Amino acid sequence: MIIFQNVTKIYKMDDHETVAVEDINLHIHQKEFVSMVGKSGAGKSTLIKLLTGEEKPTKGKVSFGSYNVNKLKPNELPFLRRKMGVIFQDFRLLPNKNAYENVAFALEVAGRTQQEIMEFVPQALEMVGLKDKMRNFPRELSGGEKQRVAIARAMINHPDVIIADEPTGNLDPVNTWEILKLLLKINELGTTVILTTHNKDIVNSINKRVISVEDGRVIRDEEEGKYILV
Numbered sequence: 001m002i003i004f005q006n007v008t009k010i011y012k013m014d015d016h017e018t019v020a021v022e023d024i025n026l027h028i029h030q031k032e033f034v035s036m037v038g039k040s041g042a043g044k045s046t047l048i049k050l051l052t053g054e055e056k057p058t059k060g061k062v063s064f065g066s067y068n069v070n071k072l073k074p075n076e077l078p079f080l081r082r083k084m085g086v087i088f089q090d091f092r093l094l095p096n097k098n099a100y101e102n103v104a105f106a107l108e109v110a111g112r113t114q115q116e117i118m119e120f121v122p123q124a125l126e127m128v129g130l131k132d133k134m135r136n137f138p139r140e141l142s143g144g145e146k147q148r149v150a151i152a153r154a155m156i157n158h159p160d161v162i163i164a165d166e167p168t169g170n171l172d173p174v175n176t177w178e179i180l181k182l183l184l185k186i187n188e189l190g191t192t193v194i195l196t197t198h199n200k201d202i203v204n205s206i207n208k209r210v211i212s213v214e215d216g217r218v219i220r221d222e223e224e225g226k227y228i229l230v
Contacts, residue, residue: 002028007060009046020046021216033187035203036196038213044196053077085154085162089169091146093138100134103153110157124152144175151182161192
């Protein structure tokens with residue numbers, strides 16, 4: 001489903017170069033749950049940007065299903081991204097829209113009808129346990145609730161993959177576990193999940209595939225792994 005073939009990304013700045021990732025070879029299968037771990041600056045975010053087409057590799061090939069990501073033109077990228085749902089550490093909710101409107105916005109951008117929006121948004125918010133707070137604005141929600149709205153928004157277009165980029169970084173342990181349970185539930189329903197984190201407790205509690213990244217390289221890839229600090 002997702003393939004990185006000999007992928008290297010080099011950023012050129014003025015008179016020097018920075019190698020963000022080097023010679024990455026990965027194959028992530030449909031319906032997998034993968035934790036991508038490593039310290040800040042290890043290369044995790046660069047790999048995500050390469051997958052979403054935000055960055056292009058200096059060398060190598062990134063594939064997502066039938067898409068050759070690094071060959072896509074700017075006007076083709078939205079079609080790729082509709083097959084992906086992305087969840088961020090800082091939620092990225094629109095502050096002047098309530099929970100319902102934040103989730104609905106993703107459907108509006110995709111060109112869905114008003115009837116579809118009225119049907120699907122309450123279902124998505126119910127799935128994340130927030131049907132009773134759909135009229136609340138982000139400022140009226142806790143951190144955990146904001147992240148659940150973000151998950152509902154990411155899932156609303158039924159993507160093939162959910163990319164959760166440090167989704168629990170701003171949450172307390174109780175909300176962290178609630179978000180983790182939601183991601184596992186989404187995966188059980190058939191969606192591929194890629195979780196990036198540096199929280200070893202989260203990874204160890206999942207006991208799914210772990211890809212460890214250090215200094216831009218994959219140093220460990222275990223089918224049922226533990227996050228071993230190196």
